[in-house]
Amino acid sequence: MRRLAPHILSLAVVGSLVSGAAPAQSTPEFREALEAYQDGDAARAVMGFRTLAEQGDGAAQFNLALLFLKGAGLPRNDRAAFYWAWRARLNTVPEAVALSDMIGRILPAEVVADVAGQLFEDLKADVAGGKADAMLGVARVQITLSPAPDRVEALAWATLASAFDVAGARALRDALGLELSDQDRLAAQARAQELFADWCAGPGAESCGH
Template sequence: MTRARHALLAGVAALSLGLSCNAARAEAPTFAEAMAAVEAGQAARAVAIFATLAQAGDAAAQLNLAVLTAQGRGLPQNDLDAAYWAWRARLGGLPAAVAPSDHLLARLAPEAATVLAQRLAADLDILAEEGAPLAFLALARLELQLAPLPDTARAYGAAAVAAALGVAGAEALRDALAQGLDGPARLAAQAQATARFADWCDGRAIPECGVAPAPEEADASPDTPAADPEAAQAQAS
């Protein structure tokens, strides 16, 4: 590794690991434990904790995992995995991940960058189908920021679904992308988004899909005597 590259990566580490100092992390003891492990030189333990949090969608943990993976601390150095987690954090909306993800992407050969984009798209599709609305916005960002030939209509469709599900920031992106589509292309993208939204909502009784959750039926207590229909009728008369 060249001196310049090492210095830049060290700066990335300082930036991402410094995220743990935010007050928002106070209620996440497992994240604090990971940071304590880093400071104690227990990189493998830190990686294990960050990996668990990263898989659950914690963007700060994803970025920290990317840094440790890029440095080869706690696990073998792996540029592709490091770039993957940095981009997951970036696509999840973490501003601090932009510079590290760009830097790590630049370290990949074109073929590896294609593999990265495909891996991200596949995993985000799975997350979306499993019920994560934010994944649709991440898919739109992925299309615009990492696809070799960005498809504006595809990005618009993903952003439109995210906006319909109330994901913060999706509406603004959708409207901006709409400006780059002519009438027929926009209508086609809207039709695809409508179909995907319907598929996603099928079987999901949640407010985002316009369906209020069914109220839970109260179980009759076995100690409560059943009402006597004749007595009730006599009382009513």
């Protein structure tokens, strides 16, 4: 299949920044960043959305990805746009699925692999910091973005996430379990026990019932 020229992608991104939650629920910081962009101050919007994106705000992550892609308020950076689009995708921002797929099609395979590696590191750091939702993110990156998907490892992380009722984890765990052999499924369960022990030895100890 012919690769799209880099300039085609930005023209294909229809729509604009997402507004996040309902106005009554979005934070003042998010509204301020959105208003800055609407007022033509993209640099201030970048600063606002970056701060919120680093704090885990999915809508801010998506908007930061778009600003990187458009080169608005900072130089265009397709790799950074891809990374933040994937963070938003893992935060279940609907628009981020198409955006991350589109950017991924124009990036070299080695850059996609590099971003996958960065996501693994950052998500595992989030888990180590006590964020259970990041467990499912590790599984999803493993099966969707990794250049060498390890479905046993993905099942282990999905199994761990499902133990803490992370939304969507149980469905992914069961789907992966049906795809694997009994031996691989048991291997994944053993690996999940190791991950569980690590979690219970860290900030997540309170959720382990000790």
